Amino acid sequence: MVSLLCLVALLFPLSATSSAGFDVQPFRVDLGHEVAHMKALVQNTRLPDKPLYPEASIEFGMELDVLRDLQTKWLNDYDWAKQEATLNELPQFTVTIEGQSVHFVHAKSEEPDAIPMLLLHGWSGSFQEFLPVVKPLTQSWTSPNGTRISFDVIVPSLPGFIFSSPPPQNWTNADTARIFNKLMVNVLGYSTYSLHGTDWGSSVGYILYSTFNTTVRAAHFNLLPFIAPDPQSLNITLTDIEKVTVQRSLDFRATGLAYNMEQAFKPNTIGLALYDNPIGQLSWIGSNILLCKVRPPALGPRPRCSPTRPSLTMVSLYTLTHTFQSSVWIYEQNPNGFSADYVKPATDAPMGYSLFEYELQFTPRDYVEKVAGKLVSYKEHDFGGHFAGLDNPPALVEDLRELGLYFGS
Template sequence: MGVSLNLRSSLVLVAAFTAVVASTDANLDGFQVKPFKIDLAAEIPRLNSLVANSRLPAKALYPDGGSGERGIELDVLQELRTDWLTNFDWEAQQAELNTFEQFTAVIEGLTVHFVHEKSADPDAIPVILLHGWPSSFQEFLPVIKPLTESWRSPIGKNISFNVVVPSLPGFVFSDPAPPNWTLDDTARIMNTLMVDVLGYSTYALHGTDWGSGVGYAQYGTYNTTVRAAHFVFIPFFPPLAQDIAENNISLSDDEKVSLQRTIDWNATGNNYFLEQAAKPNDVGLALYDSPAGQLAWIGSKFKVWSDPRAGTPPSVLDNTAILTSVSLYYLTDSFLSSVWIYGQNPNAFRVAYTKAPTDAPLLFSQYEYNFGLWPKEFVAKVGNLVSYKFHDFGGHFAGLDNPPAFIQDIRDIGLYFEA
């Protein structure tokens, strides 16, 4: 039975791949495009053994009252660890991940993993969604298929997307970046993926966290192919309270919450950034074979950077989502290579705001509990801003924090996109 099942799976995989290839102008020969399925189940017994045999303190040494300001709280970590061992089903999550069409391509010698889901609409807009750290392509899975479906705008325009979600170099199923690799290099291969591999002459993009640095580089450098961009985060340090006051910008009560998040991040929240930028090997090697350690390090970011209501509708950022993310990092041995994006790009986020050399529309969405506030007046300094929205639910991981709002954010691109 095992042979026949494997044969049937192979035939289904080939048929699906053939159908996708037939409906695109993908360059298969030059870039060695191959269908991809996730199969990491064989590693789960060892992961579970390591988690089960990891020791945690019996009680918190210095309880902080639930603030998380000094790192992940012991009871939060204990709850996540217990869920990992008793409730989490990797095979179910893997099956869900594999419902998306995935491929690899070799670009400049790097194997790049990506999801490519196409709309039935021949006029669908190509869009690439770019994740950051400690996220992965998983962040956007709740929004991919809805974006491929046609939406009729208030002005009567039908809008849908061909959605591409890559894994950045060094993240999960993509190869680690070579030495001295920068965000500009990643931007180049992402543009190659869209234009030369997949055959899209023009496209739109979305970026968050490190993906915003990559996307912003694409937005300015490849300005004839990138014809619209949406961000929830930009590679410029958010203004301080003094900067906002000096520019005579009045903030709403919700925006003041976002500003406080900026203040908190600047005070104690960015220490991980300094560590990973200066000594990526220290944390990368220390946690390389410690799933419980990665859970503490990554889990704290998901907990603190998200909306406090995370896990309640419309958020889908629950413990299962966090455990899936950490499992992907651990099972692909990519924690070390992922933190090196900091070591290779320590100065990627800028203080001085400069405008990208493009007339392509720029859209921005501020989620209240993101850890930075970028007022409209500051976002307008970096591109051709045509839309600025504020969402009072959601944080740093918009695709998981508030999928309905994020879907509408991306659909708004269609109101401005011109091929």
């Protein structure tokens, strides 16, 4: 019988090889031995019989009925083995760079002139949030003018996240950018590449875009590492989608940053409290995912929604790899990760930006242009939000393909 690893190799040739003294090792997700313990913790977690305050909605944190429903689904419907098999459909590797073990997906296109694309996640995401877009990006696409575009896709796990080792305490996103540039150039052999970043991945990505300007020759973001401007100070006409995101940004700035403050100032407190507590992690992470999917009250009725199946995989990965604590330290390590200074970067590389209606941060086109070497696309989408790779994969793929038309220009 052909092994799963062989099947993966047929679909996506094992492309990462040892290079320039770096020892690249094939990697497979193999966490089945941890599942029984996780399931026992989920089953034995006692939740209240009824809400303390029934009228308290998601603005006050995770709702009891949502959490109880997810607990039941986690126990009765969720199949980790199936999710693990899905994760292993893509070729994965590890390599040590500057003493850090870096885990990454490397899926190559069959096209010889494919564009290298580095996809960068944030918290509470992981490499898993980009799985829906990896295969489509490796496939050849022909633009209306006849240009063929495809990508070699690289998706690393940030240091301290999932399968990448925890970094030193004084590690910053600038350090992550440096070793990821080494991954692309020195390990994988790409002289130039493109990237996409979201959340903390946008911080790492923007450092790469503005600092490593000879190797990063195109960048795309659906969130930028800049503090959102005060809408009252803007002298611009907003589009309908911008009106939604500006209200969401105001609401989030007013009431949604409690988790951020805790993780920025007391990462060990929350990290240890939830270290071996999957339901606690689900409540902590899931409440933020809920906020990513709720329409602001000022804009009309809000749909009730709960974290989707991918969020159970998201939390399972943190629980099974015991990396929740190390992941939240990124907030303490990067107090200036988001800047208030909209300054033109020292690069002429093209930039694309996608505004998804349910994003938590508002950055109008005029402000995106301030921090772009050359803004070549600004797209609006009325479906999707902070986790665009999970929420609206076709739109993200389409926008990244359009960016590919400008690669190297």
